[in-house]
Amino acid sequence: MSDVFYILSEGRVRVTRREEASQPEEELMELGPSMYFGEKALLHNAPRHATVTALTAVKVLSISKEAFEEVLGPLQEIIDDHRLWREQVAHQKLLLQEAEGLASVTIGDFAIECVSCITEPVQYVLASRNGKEYTLKCASKQCVSEMTMARRLLLEKELTASLLTHHRMVPLSLATLHDDSFIYTVLKTSIAIDLASLILENECFDEPSAMFYTASIALALEHLHTNGIVCRNVTSDAIVLDDKGYVQLIDLRYAAKAEPPPNDFCGYAHYLSPEQVSGVGHGPAVDFWALGILAFEMISGGGNPWLTGISSKDSELGVFSRISAHQVGELPFPSGVEVSDGLSDLLNELLHPDASQRLGGRGRGPAEVQE
Known part of the structure; x- marks a missing residue:
């Protein structure tokens, strides 16, 4: 005692x-x-x-x-x-x-089928056991160590373990395994491709497709936010699709509890919201800003409103300066990209510089985006 x-x-x-x-x-x-x-x-x-x-x-x-x-x-x-x-x-x-049937399983009990996609330090592998299909999220121990990602992956494991209800867009994390080289997370899904590769293959999405994926991601965010989690990784590299074409949000390496509001700096510079750039505490509204950037990418073929394509101007400082200077209604659409008034309004409201006035952050959450 x-x-x-x-x-x-x-x-x-x-x-x-x-x-x-x-x-x-x-x-x-x-x-x-x-x-x-x-x-x-x-x-x-x-x-x-x-x-x-x-x-x-x-x-x-x-x-x-x-x-x-x-x-x-x-x-x-x-x-x-x-x-x-x-x-x-x-x-x-x-x-x-x-x-x-995974209570005492080891990595050797799975039949590895193929490598689906890779986003350092993680690769996704399709596997099966007893006739059931899974995705193994494999994190290289060496890469995790070199990229100082150990703390984030441990927090990701804790957050995903707290998600106990099935959601079509956020598959359950069923078990965590490891061997000498990798840490494996067993996910109840079968993924096919990451969204970045799909955008590259199609050059750009038509409006109905872009709206479908945007609404799907909003549903996934609703599940996370309801469980007190901010994703902070709504990017085309992190979003994957399953073998039926549905969005799967499985990369939560930058996720954090919504309370107390996090204020650390993480993720791709050109996806960060003004409140993240300024270093103040932030909440679920940052995910809707990133969703706006992602929707912009889908309809522009991978373009980003804060990147000029000129390396001397696209330093982090230059990107942050443009994000901080952004005003409502001044979203710079690329030449040749035409969008409807409805989609233009959606993007401008998702990319509202004031988090309290941003679509999704005004008290009703993702339901506003889905409408």
């Missing part, structure tokens, strides 16, 4: 449990900054039943039982409710794995 409660200030840890000494350890969950462990021993004077192992460099704060008991009354219910939620998430994920 222990009289100390722990709060994780920095880094990430894995929580495991072993029912019997002869059995392998079962992974329960991963914890990140601002999360805690050790509350059961403190609240109920019970022995610790789980093992907590650092996955990265960590900084842990401890609170003695005496100090904790000064505020035990108001915290007891909060901690009990949150602990119950954590355990339910872990249990539901296990049930999903068991339903798919």
Whole structure:
């Protein structure tokens, strides 16, 4: 037993449990900054039943039982409710794995069919097991290390693990596996092509096609936002289509919890919103700005309103300057690209420089975009 409660200030840890000494350890969950462990021993004077192992460099704060008991009354219910939620998430994920026959699967149990598409440091591989088709999201451990992406991939795993309900545009993450070279995420989908390649093949989309994909991505964002997640990676490289032509949002490497509002700097410069460029806290509205950029790309054959095609003018500083200077109704459409008034209005409202006035960010969420 222990009289100390722990709060994780920095880094990430894995929580495991072993029912019997002869059995392998079962992974329960991963914890990140601002999360805690050790509350059961403190609240109920019970022995610790789980093992907590650092996955990265960590900084842990401890609170003695005496100090904790000064505020035990108001915290007891909060901690009990949150602990119950954590355990339910872990249990539901296990049930999903068991339903798919993946509770104790290894990477060697899958039949690899082909490599679908590659976006560093990730490649997507089609695989099957027991007659069911999956997509394996394979992250090279070496590339992840070289690109300092380890922290982001760990956070992505935590966020996707919290998504327990099926959505047509956001496939479930069923399991995470690894070998000496790769970390694998098993996804319940069968992808065919990334949107960037499709735009390149078609040169540009007609309006009905562009509107269909825009509305589909808005549905995917609605699912994430409802679950308190900001995507921050709505780009043609990150969006893929499945074998039936439906959008699949599976690259959440830059995703973050909506609360508290994130303020870090990430992603492609020419997709960033004015509030991201200025470095202030941002929320779900950044995804609608990026959706506007993506819709612009689809109808212009890969063009971007902030890129001139002249390398000396397309530095990050130059791109950020044009994003910050953008005014409502001044979207620069490429020569030869004609759009309807309806699509022009949609793009200008998605690319409103004021996040509170942006389509999708005015209180009704993605429903505005779908209309």
